[in-house]
Amino acid sequence: MSLQNRLQLIAVLFACAFVFATCNKKWDEHNAVTDPLVGTNLYQNISKNTSLTKFADYLVKTGYDKILASSKTYTVWAPTDAALATMDPTIVSDTAKLKLFVANHIANQSYLVDPSEQRIAMLNGKYMTVAGTKFDSANITTSNQYAANGIYHVIDKFIPRYSNxxxxxxxxxxxxxxxxxxxxxxxxxxxxxxATQTGVNSQGLPVYDTxxxxxxxxxxxxxxxxxxxxxxxxxxxxxxxxxxxxxxxxxxxxxxxxxxxxxxxxxxxxxxxxxxxxxxxxxxxxxxxxxxxxxxxxxxxxxxxxxxxxxxxxxxxxxxxxxxxTLTYKFPPIVIQGENPTFFAADRTANTFYRVRNSPLTGQNFNDILMQNYNFANYYINYLVKNVNSMRYNAFWVAVNDVQTTPLWSQRLAIDSTTSAATNLAFVTVAYKNYSEVSLGQISLTRYRNLNLFVMGPTTASTSGGVNSISLDYIKLVPAF
Amino acid sequence: MLKSVSAAILLGTVLFSCNKILDKSPNNSLTPAQVYRNVFDADAAIVGLYGKFMGLAKQYVVLNELRADLLDVTANADADLRDLNEHNVKPENPYADPRPFYAVINDCNDVLKNFNIMLRDKKMSDVDYQQRYSDVGALRSWLYLQVGIHWGNVPYVTDPVETIDAVRDASKFPVIPFNQLLDSLITFTNSLPFVRPYPNGTTINTGLITSYDGYNTKRFFIDKFTLLGDLNLWKGNYRIAATYYRRLMEHEGYDLDSPNGLYTNGDQFYQAFRMPYADVATNNDLCVGYIRFKESDQGSLIDNNGQGWRSMFARTQDNLWLQQWVWSLPFSSNFAPGNPFVDLFSANGGSYLLKPAQAAIDNWNSQLQTNGFPFDARGNFSVKNMNGRPVVMKYLYNYVDNSLQPINLLKKDGAWFLNRAANVHLHFAEAANRDGRRRLAYALLNNGIGTTFDPTPGVSGRDVTTIMNTLYESTPYNFDARNGEVPRYRSDWYRNNGVRADARVVESGVSGDSTLSIEKSLIDENGLELAFEGHRWGELVRIALRRNDPAFLADKVYNKLLKAGNPQAAAVRAKLMTVSNWYLPFKN
The missing domain is CATH 2.30.180.10 (FAS1 domain)
Structure with missing residues (x-):
């Protein structure tokens, strides 16, 4: 390698070194923090703001200055001095009350001004409705002020801590x-x-103080x-x-x-x-x-x-x-669904069909129960209705027979007892393909109590031909007052 | 000088000896001569081909279902799937890429070429060659039919090419219209030397029917009868199509366990591919069923992996399975490729990218069952709710348990459902309907031949000689479904029950023009019976093309998007009113 070549090489190396050296600074600068406010915390920034001196004082008084100087992220909606001029002095003088008041304006996390409405939890457990430049009923006059650990907004009105x-x-x-x-x-x-545990008793169970x-x-x-x-x-x-x-x-x-x-x-x-x-x-x-x-x-x-x-x-x-x-609204009709029985006279699982049907009257699908050929005289399905008022009710049901035109079976509604003639309603023939409500009569309750309803089938037992049938979509008890 | 001479000698020696070294075959790959030595190699090539073919399963189902009216995207779906759903496909969409199809087609071409060489060199017997050549040839025709359905005008390449991209070179391989493609496919497939099902391999140990990885191959290979039927149905050769379908429906030679290969009696004879009636006593069938004498009770619906309609998607390859499935390829955790459907459909243990469209669910819920329930129970089996989200279930019954939780997250067993008897019956009915046999079509769709061709169904003790049959027709429309005691008849179609009766739903009915009405019912039935199995888009395209009525297809897709609340619904309908917009972009 000649001397000239060597010199050339050295020159190139120098040039490279120079370029890299100058690069260093540029590289550092490209993502350097340039906004000085971002380098300081929320408390420092609020205390620097000349229109927020009172609120900054409250922060110091309540100890929230330490919290807002911590590394967690917060959003502060700070009322101006002008807004705080009307502040109740009794709250200012009571540190505990003041603490709750100040916490009413501070939330965890950063919330930028956002047009969509949201309920934000404040540090005192209350929630504030924030939408656009509205903070509850206050207006945000200066928004989105960044600090190292969050954001503060300036508002034109303080929001007292309301009771729920x-x-x-x-x-x-x-x-x-x-x-x-x-x-x-x-x-x-x-x-x-x-509870505070004070010891363990002889059974090994914990004992708590009273x-x-x-x-x-x-x-x-x-x-x-x-x-x-x-x-x-x-x-x-x-x-x-x-x-x-x-x-x-x-x-x-x-x-x-x-x-x-x-x-x-x-x-x-x-x-x-x-x-x-x-x-x-x-x-x-x-x-x-x-x-x-x-x-x-x-x-x-x-x-x-x-x-x-x-x-x-x-x-x-x-x-x-x-x-x-209006009493009719206060006491709406009681509807008891047929497909939710409480118990049966006897186990006839094999003869019990829980069906889905479409009602041509309403166009809606409905569920019902159909029992056929269960071979049991005076068979019943029980429905326990809880908390029925002491009043008269007009009873209706929808019982769908879409299975047979002959024989048309009869079934009845019995109240409280399957044998008492005094309270049981009369037998009603279940017409073929009748999807509408059928009136059954009136029942009268003298006391507010639970009610046992029984849907009872024919009085004789039969194994065939659909003689023993019971069908029920729902029972409706309409208060008669 | 001396140095130079010695160097020259040395060089000469080296070069001379090189000759032999260069002759050596590479030791990390095989040449065709080493691969195609005998019939076992040929079988291995075919199985390998089907293995590669199974890689198309996902693309096939996505293209055929998501573009049509029964499948929708979920919130998890990516932009490519959404574009397919909204018929806004960009050329770079991976689902719209024809290359995976052409890759398998090219492999078919390569295998066919080598089979010809083997035959020429007497490395394979004539019989063996015919079966194997026909199988690969038929598979290629099936692939081309799919390519034609989705991409429209495509090149028909029958020789192996170096790279798949070469197919896009229009100067070498000109694109041909779909109709011309159909002609070429029909000509080629007709020329295949062997179209019957294969004989069992266990006796001579050289056949294609054997067992791979624990799965029997009886329904592993493409069925050429139904392929020929489909090609002719697309072409509008209705009678020819029906003839081919009928040959499958008669399951010629399909009894692989009997010495002469033909069924004569027994369940397999009366039930294979005949859509038989339910076994109401045991529910060991493939029909929608309820516990006997409790048919009116919701809770008695047969809903398990071993009985009833649902079980066809979950059961092992037993006799009942064989009666329904024409073509099905198994996915197992034991071999590649992996099952793509679990990830696509399952909300538990999958990505849940696609879900049943509300329109499809509404279709099932607008049906009436013969027991009065206002829904079609096939909907209950095809769609179930996982955590309140509707999920396509047909592919998942071997993956999840009764609580719809994965049995084993890594064991994604399942199958690619390619064709089954119900589809063949509906296609036969479609051909028969267009060929003027509307009542026969109606019978196969609804209550079966025996009931439909009986003026007083249900009466016992009659002479049924002149009823319950269509023997006055010539083939392929001559069915004998007679079932009587004096004189005794148990004719070969007496158990046929019809697609809708098997599903326990009431007759479809006919209104207006009977041909169009029955055709509409057949397509509706396809949606109820075969939803999500990868048939739908082709069905809609075929009918819309036949009727020259783009609205037939456009309205169905529009209805799906409308019910899903998709704001693109009207725009998509307008787009699909132009036939050329039905097809995916072929060129990148």
Missing amino acids: CWEFMLNSTAAPLMKTYFLSQNYNFFDPTV TSGLLKKNHFLEDGLVDVSDEKNQYTMILLTDAAYTTEYNKLTPWFKTGSPDSTDKLSAFWLTKDLVFKGAYTLAQLPDTLLSVSGVKVPVNKPSITASYKTSNGWVYVMSKVDF
Whole structure:
């Protein structure tokens, strides 16, 4: 290699080294963090914002400054100083209350402004409806401010920590009778998973201390189909004034005759209040004339009767001086499906057919039961109907005979007993291909109780020809009042 | 100088000795002369060919079902499947690639060429050659029919080519219209020297009928009667088509266990390929059945892998299985290729890419069973719900248990269902209907020959000599289904029951023009009986072409997409109103 060649090679090497050396910086820069705000945490950024000094003070006071400086991700909806000017000083001076208030504006994870509506859980357990530039009723004035550990938005109004529907009712004096009933449904519940174990007894079972582990629960919230103390979803609740409550309550008591006034009271109160809570939050403007309760009862809502309305953290509460329930809606007909029997007079599995049929009347498919040639006199299928009111019912059934024109068999409905002539209804001939409801007569109950219904076949036994037949799509008991 | 001379000598020696070295055969591959030495090699070539052919199973079912009106995509399906479903196929769509078909066709060509060489060199007997050449030739014709159905105008190549892409060279291999392809296929397939079923191999140990990997090969090979029937049905040669179908329906020579090869009596004689009536006492049949005397009870529906209609998709290759299946290739975890259908269809242990269309489910639910139930139980067997999701079940009965959970995630046994007796009966009826034998078509579709050609069905103690038959017809329409005591008749078709009666649904009825009405009923029945088995698109195309009515096909696909809530429904209908849009893009 000549000297000239060597020099050339060295020059090339130098050039390469130079290029790589200069590259280094460019490479580092291409993904370097250039926004200084992203390098600092949420608390630092909020405290730097001159319009959020009060909120930053609250953060320090409640210890949330440490949380917002941590490595988890948060979203803060921070009210401006102007918004916080109207803040109740009693809350500011009470650290515990202030903590709940501040936590009402902070959520886990990052939420950018998004036009779709969502319910977001706040750090105090409440949920806020956030849609576009709306944070509950506040407007977001400055949005999507990044920090190292999340995002903050500036809002023009603070959102107080609301009670939920249930808490509101407990603190309210608008409906004393209703509240008394709800409180009567409280009970204590022992939960071993939260109780403190103190030892082990001689059987090897755990022993707990007597105070921890006892939780308060409420039957109405658990059995009432709607749990209005649940924060996650939204509800509407109607509180009746005492006068209105008494009126409606008295309309119901005759249909709940029992052995003790206490039971009647409990049943009537439940039957009344179960249709005063609804899924979904209806603002006053959105309230329709008729609400449908979870149990399917139509509830008339007469707006002039609303004496007060309150927003809660999970919906709305309305105080009403009148809700005029219609009894036919309150007591819908009882339908007992033929294909769900409770028990039979005797095992006739081989003669029992659970069928699917299409009704030419409705065009719908339906299920029914058909028994044939079961060879048993006075055979019956039992249906136990629970919690039937003390009232008169008109009984109907749909019994389909699409199998034979002769003989047309007869069957009857018996109440409580298969032998008592006093309560049993008359035999009815099951016509060929009759898909409509057939009237059976009236039954009268003097007490609120469980009811045994029997569908009974012919009085003689037969093995052939379809003489012994029973067919049933459904029985319908329509209250006669 | 001396150095140069010695170098030259050395080089010369090396080159000289090279000659022999170069003569050596490669030791990691075989030449045709080494492969095709005798009949056993020929059999191995055929089995290998079918092994490769099975690789088409997925593409075949996807093309024939997803493009038609009974199968839909799920949320899991990829863009390629969605495009097929919406008839918006891009050339790079792997399902629309004809090369897998041409790869097997090319292998067929290669095998055929070598069989000819073997015959010339006396390495195979005439009889052996005829059977094997015909089998591979028929398989090639079947493949070409599929290629023609899906790609329309395609090249018909009968010599082996170096690479599959060469087939796309239009200068060497001109594309021919589908009609001309059919002519070529009919001419070639007609010329095959052996179209009958094969004799059993156990006696002379050289036959094609034997056992591979625990599976009998009786229904392993393509059936040439039905192939010829199908080709002629597509062409519109109705009588010829019916004649071929009839030959299968008479199961000529199919008793492989009897010395003379022909059935004379017994269940196999009366039931093989004849769509026989149900065994109502034991339910050991392939019909929709209920426990006897509890026919009106929902819970007594026979729904298991050993009895009734469902069992044909799950049972072992026993006599009943042989009575129904004409062509079926087994998938097993013991050998390749793997079963593609579990992944395609199963929601438990599969990817669940395809699901039954709502339109198909509605078809079953609009039927009426003879016991008054407002549905067709074949729907209950073809579709089941896994965690609330409708699943195509026909391919999964050997994979999942009764709770629809996989028995063994790795054991994906199953089968590729290619052809069965019900399909042959419906095709025979289609040909007979177009050939003016509407009542016979109606009989095979509905209640069977014996009942339909009986003015007073159900009466006992009659002389049935002049009823329950069509013997006044000439072949292939002359059926004898007489069943009487004095004089005694148990004619060969007396157990025939009809496709719909076997499924326990009421008669289809006829309204308006009887030929068109019965043809429509036959196609509807194809959807009820053979859904998801890979027949549907071809059926729709054939009828729509015959009627010159694109709306026949377009409306069915439109209806599927409409019921599925697919926003493309109307656009797809408009597109399918042009016949050329039915075909997949052939060129990449």
